[in-house]
Amino acid sequence: DVKVTQSSRYLVKRTGEKVFLECVQDMDHENMFWYRQDPGLGLRLIYFSYDVKMKEKGDIPEGYSVSREKKERFSLILESASTNQTSMYLCASSFLDIGYTFGSGTRLTVV
Amino acid sequence: AQSVAQPEDQVNVAEGNPLTVKCTYSVSGNPYLFWYVQYPNRGLQFLLKYITGDNLVKGSYGFEAEFNKSQTSFHLKKPSALVSDSALYFCAVRMDSSYKLIFGSGTRLLVRP
Numbered sequence: 001d002v003k004v005t006q007s008s009r010y011l012v013k014r015t016g017e018k019v020f021l022e023c024v025q026d027m028d029h030e031n032m033f034w035y036r037q038d039p040g041l042g043l044r045l046i047y048f049s050y051d052v053k054m055k056e057k058g059d060i061p062e063g064y065s066v067s068r069e070k071k072e073r074f075s076l077i078l079e080s081a082s083t084n085q086t087s088m089y090l091c092a093s094s095f096l097d098i099g100y101t102f103g104s105g106t107r108l109t110v111v
Numbered sequence: 112a113q114s115v116a117q118p119e120d121q122v123n124v125a126e127g128n129p130l131t132v133k134c135t136y137s138v139s140g141n142p143y144l145f146w147y148v149q150y151p152n153r154g155l156q157f158l159l160k161y162i163t164g165d166n167l168v169k170g171s172y173g174f175e176a177e178f179n180k181s182q183t184s185f186h187l188k189k190p191s192a193l194v195s196d197s198a199l200y201f202c203a204v205r206m207d208s209s210y211k212l213i214f215g216s217g218t219r220l221l222v223r224p
Contacts, residue, residue: 031210033212040216042201042216043155048211099160101157102154102155104153104154107152
């Protein structure tokens with residue numbers, strides 16, 4: 001089975017901190033994605049990457065950046081964390097029509 | 112613009128009864144449709160997908176979904192609900208020319224004993 005691993009299940013950070021969320025997949029998938037999940041809003045796409053060093057903005061990229069230096073790793077960076085970035089962050093990977101495989105999520109609280 | 116609607120925030124059903132979780136979509140072109148389930152404090156798990164072919168799609172855990180092109184719907188169904196089916200369900204759509212999945216807002220399914 002494809003595995004997508006997010007490095008932290010829970011994180012608490014202070015306003016203004018730079019925050020790194022890490023995601024690793026083990027099945028050589030081309031595409032990787034970062035979503036945030038908020039009650040009543042479903043999942044909203046922040047960024048995605050379809051190849052190493054390639055990235056595209058999703059629907060809500062403001063306040064975030066990403067890095068994909070290796071195929072298996074896709075990092076989400078909060079440049080200066082704010083309280084409105086408190087959320088559940090979900091990483092996913094995909095290959096063609098197989099659909100997405102999600103990590104378990106990182107629940108980030110910014111205080 | 113592409114969009115997915117799940118009109119019910121919550122669906123309540125008694126164990127053993129059939130269940131339906133509704134989904135409608137709006138895209139141009141050929142849609143790829145998916146259902147995912149999320150248990151508390153977990154990521155999303157794939158249930159089933161429609162790409163092409165038979166309009167009735169069977170998936171994991173006894174779930175199935177019917178693609179209806181004229182009504183632009185992809186409702187999730189199960190003939191006999193289990194308490195363990197209680198979870199958050201997401202419908203999603205992807206254009207055949209895109210990498211991106213667009214998700215609905217989710218429907219919480221509560222199956223009472």
